[in-house]
Amino acid sequence: MVLTLNGLSLYMYKVFLRQVLAIPTLALSLVALQGCATYGSSITQVRTDVSSSDFVAAEESLEKAIKPFGDDQLLYFLESGMLAHLQGRYVDSNNLLEQAYRLIDPINNVALSDRLKAIAFSPRASTYMGNNFERSMVGFIKLLNYMNLANQAESDSERTELLGGARVESRRIRIALDVSENEASEKNGPATKNVREMDRLVSDMMGDQTRVPIAQSSVPLLDLITSYIYEMLDESDDARIARARSTQGYQQGLTHSPQYPEHLVSWSSSDEDSGELILVQLAGLIPEQKELSFFAGLGGGSGLYFSNDYDTESDSDEGIWFNSVLSGPTGYQVWLNHQSGNEKYRGRPRNKVYFNQVSPGYFESESPLLNVLLQGFRVALSYYPSSSYQLDSESSIIWHQEETDTNLGLSLARKVANDHAAQAWKELFLAFARELFQQLLAEQVYQVTNDSDSQLVSLLGVVGKVGAFAGTQADTRSWLTLPREVRIARIKLPAGQHTLSVQTTFRYSGYDKRQEISVDITPGKISFVSLYTADGPSLNSRTEMTP
Amino acid sequence: MRLALLFLAGFLTACSGPGLQRVDADQELELTDRWNARDSREVSESMMTDMLSFPWYSEYRINHQDDRPKVIVQQIRNKSHDHIAVDTFINDIKRSLLQRGKIDFVAAGAERDDVRDEKKDQELNASQETQKALGQESGADFALTGVINSYVDQLNGKRATYFQVDLKLIDLLTNREVWIGQKKIQKLMK
Numbered sequence: 001m002v003l004t005l006n007g008l009s010l011y012m013y014k015v016f017l018r019q020v021l022a023i024p025t026l027a028l029s030l031v032a033l034q035g036c037a038t039y040g041s042s043i044t045q046v047r048t049d050v051s052s053s054d055f056v057a058a059e060e061s062l063e064k065a066i067k068p069f070g071d072d073q074l075l076y077f078l079e080s081g082m083l084a085h086l087q088g089r090y091v092d093s094n095n096l097l098e099q100a101y102r103l104i105d106p107i108n109n110v111a112l113s114d115r116l117k118a119i120a121f122s123p124r125a126s127t128y129m130g131n132n133f134e135r136s137m138v139g140f141i142k143l144l145n146y147m148n149l150a151n152q153a154e155s156d157s158e159r160t161e162l163l164g165g166a167r168v169e170s171r172r173i174r175i176a177l178d179v180s181e182n183e184a185s186e187k188n189g190p191a192t193k194n195v196r197e198m199d200r201l202v203s204d205m206m207g208d209q210t211r212v213p214i215a216q217s218s219v220p221l222l223d224l225i226t227s228y229i230y231e232m233l234d235e236s237d238d239a240r241i242a243r244a245r246s247t248q249g250y251q252q253g254l255t256h257s258p259q260y261p262e263h264l265v266s267w268s269s270s271d272e273d274s275g276e277l278i279l280v281q282l283a284g285l286i287p288e289q290k291e292l293s294f295f296a297g298l299g300g301g302s303g304l305y306f307s308n309d310y311d312t313e314s315d316s317d318e319g320i321w322f323n324s325v326l327s328g329p330t331g332y333q334v335w336l337n338h339q340s341g342n343e344k345y346r347g348r349p350r351n352k353v354y355f356n357q358v359s360p361g362y363f364e365s366e367s368p369l370l371n372v373l374l375q376g377f378r379v380a381l382s383y384y385p386s387s388s389y390q391l392d393s394e395s396s397i398i399w400h401q402e403e404t405d406t407n408l409g410l411s412l413a414r415k416v417a418n419d420h421a422a423q424a425w426k427e428l429f430l431a432f433a434r435e436l437f438q439q440l441l442a443e444q445v446y447q448v449t450n451d452s453d454s455q456l457v458s459l460l461g462v463v464g465k466v467g468a469f470a471g472t473q474a475d476t477r478s479w480l481t482l483p484r485e486v487r488i489a490r491i492k493l494p495a496g497q498h499t500l501s502v503q504t505t506f507r508y509s510g511y512d513k514r515q516e517i518s519v520d521i522t523p524g525k526i527s528f529v530s531l532y533t534a535d536g537p538s539l540n541s542r543t544e545m546t547p
Numbered sequence: 548m549r550l551a552l553l554f555l556a557g558f559l560t561a562c563s564g565p566g567l568q569r570v571d572a573d574q575e576l577e578l579t580d581r582w583n584a585r586d587s588r589e590v591s592e593s594m595m596t597d598m599l600s601f602p603w604y605s606e607y608r609i610n611h612q613d614d615r616p617k618v619i620v621q622q623i624r625n626k627s628h629d630h631i632a633v634d635t636f637i638n639d640i641k642r643s644l645l646q647r648g649k650i651d652f653v654a655a656g657a658e659r660d661d662v663r664d665e666k667k668d669q670e671l672n673a674s675q676e677t678q679k680a681l682g683q684e685s686g687a688d689f690a691l692t693g694v695i696n697s698y699v700d701q702l703n704g705k706r707a708t709y710f711q712v713d714l715k716l717i718d719l720l721t722n723r724e725v726w727i728g729q730k731k732i733q734k735l736m737k
Contacts, residue, residue, distance in 0.1 A: 107736050168628060178701075
């Protein structure tokens with residue numbers, strides 16, 4: 001197509017652009033404007049239903065909100081796989097999540113049309129590809145499914161086979177987490193000439209975008225659960241290795257457990273009259289991403305600047321993210337410091353940030369690029385509210401006259417927010433490049449259509465330019481039925497049937513919940529059960545709470 | 548202007564629909580780097596050829612009046628990151644050896660339990676002349692065990708996946724490991 005066009009005369013070329021390009025530009029504007037609703041808002045009802053423990057209603061709400069095809073296909077399989085798990089339909093859940101696992105494969109090449117959609121329209125209008133955190137969580141929920149199925153197995157061989165399935169998932173979790181770490185050192189892969197040129201241009205203006213901080217890949221609680229799987233399979237060497245990795249993680253302070261889980265990492269002590277129970281509790285709902293936008297432009301003698309309208313002095317969520325991300329590649333550390341509550345290292349609140357890489361003299365005078373940069377435009381980013389993502393819930397298991405705290409937990413909310421912060425600088429770079437591309441396109445079409453004798457064509461050019469400005473948005477999509485946190489307990493019980501109570505308190509909301517579970521303990525064996533504890537009806541205010 | 552054309556090209560590219568191509572049923576298709584039927588067949592054939600080339604086989608035939616050794620396939624554990632149909636792999640192993648007529652297999656695990664249940668049922672329900680008596684099974688001479696493992700390296704949009712299959716044959720009388728075999732498969736996805 002391009003080769004054919006190159007053969008046209010300049011006059012024909014302009015006529016072609018007037019007649020043809022103005023229409024897609026208008027389409028661009030309409031598509032961008034249409035997709036303004038965030039993904040979170042489209043499945044609010046699903047999350048409300050989950051918070052009320054009404055998983056059947058949540059599934060019905062999901063079917064209305066998203067479809068198993070199109071750009072949100074992956075999200076459909078992730079959300080429906082989780083909802084099937086919550087209803088105890090473990091086989092269905094595994095099938096759905098396996099489809100998600102295949103779609104989320106980072107090696108999958110994105111179709112050219114999708115790449116162009118992401119650049120030309122908005123990332124929200126492109127196919128959702130997921131991320132490594134979600135890939136590891138697919139493995140985790142499937143692992144729980146296999147463990148639950150193994151607990152219901154009717155023969156030893158079936159149990160072993162199902163535990164083998166859990167072992168496969170534990171391997172996949174480890175691979176996904178390792179890939180996250182490797183990605184930090186990745187160089188840009190092969191790109192088209194246009195993309196390379198855009199990369200170079202934005203790099204010249206913003207500096208090196210490849211220095212992505214290393215997100216923490218070690219998740220000791222997942223290593224601990226992996227060690228339990230090996231233990232249940234009588235593979236003691238592998239159990240010892242997984243346990244050592246978990247212990248090392250705790251000793252390095254990679255989690256915020258209130259105490260070192262000595263009793264959880266000790267070897268099994270069951271005897272002929274007793275067995276053990278491993279309880280994994282999922283609680284609450286993971287926070288959803290929000291969108292912030294700020295103004296980007298080229299100052300008279302100061303180079304590229306970003307400015308925002310947020311109240312940075314009063315620690316607004318947007319202001320904190322703006323200050324973290326725009327601190328440059330080191331913004332991740334600023335975010336972590338804020339998360340840890342260490343105000344000393346929070347950094348100075350700023351409403352305007354300058355990148356003194358290039359000045360206007362760098363650009364060809366009166367070029368569309370310079371025009372666009374001098375006029376300025378808005379850039380949108382997704383972010384997580386700055387609430388503390390420490391463990392929120394406290395729970396204990398009560399049976400007969402005894403009580404055990406499930407005092408080891410993992411805050412998935414903290415993990416997902418920190419991972420997002422680690423990638424934020426990269427996202428900023430991409431968002432700026434995308435908006436610059438859209439503005440350039442709109443500017444060029446505007447200049448061509450502006451000369452047209454046809455009022456309609458001129459109008460389309462103007463609308464396209466306005467649409468490109470107004471349609472700025474970030475991709476806030478993520479897997480939203482994941483739990484906020486995971487807790488684990490391991491207790492020794494006499495052989496036989498038991499009814500246990502699990503008492504949970506959500507610290508910030510004060511919401512209490514008591515759940516009963518029935519377990520059958522086999523002498524000398526480890527039994528497994530997982531349960532979900534909804535955090536009650538206060539979902540919508542959850543992300544705004546502070547400690 | 549070049550950017551504008553790129554944008555237009557995106558529109559046109561998005562218009563192309565899915566295509567369908569008929570392929571020969573015997574043609575091997577590999578769309579991903581996951582363990583597949585071809586891996587299962589190639590690994591089993593290669594490893595069984597290696598197993599029969601070791602001294603244990605000729606020694607057994609010499610010492611047992613050219614009788615074929617009886618092998619039981621015990622556990623082959625899948626410790627890889629892929630959900631591998633281990634039963635299919637075991638069947639490929641058995642098929643590879645039975646085709647050559649050099650080894651007899653005896654049933655193991657759940658299959659053996661089912662056969663024994665069937666015999667018990669025959670004692671009650673089958674005619675005396677067609678009953679198959681309990682306690683007449685052939686005892687295995689050797690046990691085959693193994694493990695499938697995998698390693699994954701991924702960087703810059705490329706992924707190398709290694710599958711490694713380790714099998715060993717154990718003399719049930721003496722506990723001697725008479726054969727140890729290893730086969731690796733490497734796949735590069737980009």
